[in-house]
Amino acid sequence: MVEKIRMNTPLVEMDGDEMTRVIWQMIKDILLTPYIDLKTEYYDLGLKKRDETEDQITIDAALATKKYGVAVKCATITPNAQRVEEYNLKQMWKSPNGTIRAILDGTVFRAPIIVDSIKPFVRTWKKPITIARHAYGDVYKDVEFRVEGPGKAELVFTSESGDVSRQTIHEFRDAGIILGMHNLDKSIESFARACFNYALDQKQDLWFATKDTISKKYDHRFKDIFQEIYDNEYKEKFAAAGIEYFYTLIDDAVARVIRSEGGMIWACKNYDGDVMSDMVATAFGSLAMMTSVLVSPEGNYEFEAAHGTVTRHYYRYLKGEETSTNPMATIFAWTGALRKRGELDGINELMGFADKLEGASIKTIEDGVMTKDLAELSVAENKRIVNTEEFLKEINKRLVEMM
Known part of the structure; x- marks a missing residue:
């Protein structure tokens, strides 16, 4: 048995929603905890918990990222009217990504995961x-207003000294909408x-x-x-x-x-x-093949998958059906966070593990073993479509060889 890699400082772990939440746990169980003595400060950003805490948990997770310097985030639902009804929410909560980005005031860098056969x-x-x-x-920090009938919309700014600047946006003759x-x-x-x-x-x-x-x-x-x-x-x-x-x-x-x-x-x-x-x-190739990292001016990092919560697959999963959901972006969110944590804490083994896990993931696809979405894009000659759990286990086989 390989001795587990030790961590000094926890990662901020932000759990998410639907199918990506299921995959999140699978990745930890199959690819991470067997090799790493994983230290995280856990925040459940699932929609129910955000609703229960009046979205305070999202703010707490962002502040924890400022404290510890590195976070990894699962995909989350930004509710619309249909989601408010489905989850019986108190209100239509803002995008958690928008909230976190506003607090960290960072820049998001997104780049594709390149595989030769795609x-x-x-x-x-x-x-x-x-x-x-x-x-x-x-638009992520906007103010919106529904105009129900005739009237004048104005852009008004009152300076600290009391000077007022006023501009007409539009004189409405009928219903409409305003955005600030x-x-x-x-x-x-x-x-x-x-x-x-x-x-x-x-x-x-x-x-x-x-x-x-x-x-x-x-x-x-x-x-x-x-x-x-x-x-x-x-x-x-x-x-x-x-x-x-x-x-x-x-x-x-x-x-x-x-x-x-x-x-x-x-x-x-x-x-x-x-x-x-x-x-x-x-x-x-695919939204599921994209890395995403938020970098703040203070040097804090939040790694995430750039795609959504894969709702369609989640509903099938709830029925007990098998899904072939691509976990690559979520794996690379974890590897990015672990590599950065290792870099900041001077743990070469953690950085090396992240490199090996990424290499094993790409090699699995290059060997022709992949999820259904990638099989439709790949030019590899001998392709084998597997479900999500099988794909993670195939990555683990190659990871064991690299370790």
């Missing part, structure tokens, strides 16, 4: 594309520096894209802050590293990225990054 749908792409997503403000969004210079500055530092670390070009021609104040502020920080702090460093930074309109960026060979970091505002990371992941 070819990108965009034939020009030869290298991974990393999406850097601002993780504060915009905000962002902070300080948060945008953190976002810019995180992107520039990550580009230097990866030695990759950095693109930044918004729509400043239409949003002449909101989006333009992002553009200006990026340019100021680049010119004052990073221009010479980028030149020395042989990489470049440039700004472009987001519609132009979409066209350029499709024609590129990949290999760049593409920085986007919050919602843009959400959409574009899904597009990039899907074009590389």
Whole structure:
């Protein structure tokens, strides 16, 4: 029996919902606890517990991440009206990811998990594309209002000294909707520096894209802050590293990225990054083959799967049916967190274990053993479709050989 790897500092463990919650436990049982004396501070971010605690548990989990420095998070439900009814919720709680990101004020970096036998749908792409997503403000911290009838909507700002600025948004003649969004210079500055530092670390070009021609104040502020920080702090460093930074309109960026060979970091505002990371992941093969890490300005890290809770499979699982759900993104959330914990605490064995587990996971797919979603994408000649538990056990076989 292999002696278990010891941990000094706990990971913040955020459990989630539905099928991903089931897979979460399977990964721990089959791939982690046999090899690691796993230390975690556990927070149940399942929808029922969030409702029971008035969402305080989500705030507590984010604050614990600030305390310990590294977290790993399972996929969670962001409730809509149908979920409120299904789970009998007190209210339509906000996105837990949005809450955590607002508290940590970080940047989310998402990149595809590359497997040789799964070819990108965009034939020009030869290298991974990393999406850097601002993780504060915009629609995730918005204020919304349903207009029931005629009236005037205004944007009003009252300064601390009492000066009032007032602008008309729209004069409604009938029913409609209003949305108010905000962002902070300080948060945008953190976002810019995180992107520039990550580009230097990866030695990759950095693109930044918004729509400043239409949003002449909101989006333009992002553009200006990026340019100021680049010119004052990073221009010479980028030149020395042989990489470049440039700004472009987001519609132009979409066209350029499709024609590129990949290999760049593409920085986007919050919602843009959400959409574009899904597009990039899907074009590389699958949302279930995407790594995601939130990096805060203070150097805190939260690793998660970039996909949802796989509701359709969960309903089948509840009926006792077998599912072939892809656990790769959740495995890589754990390996990312364990590697970072090992790096921060100086535990080489923990870092080495994370590398081996990722290697065993990719080798399993390369050997032709995979879940149903990947079998539909893979060009491997001899494919064997397995259910989720079998797939994890196949990874474990290869992990044992590597250990």
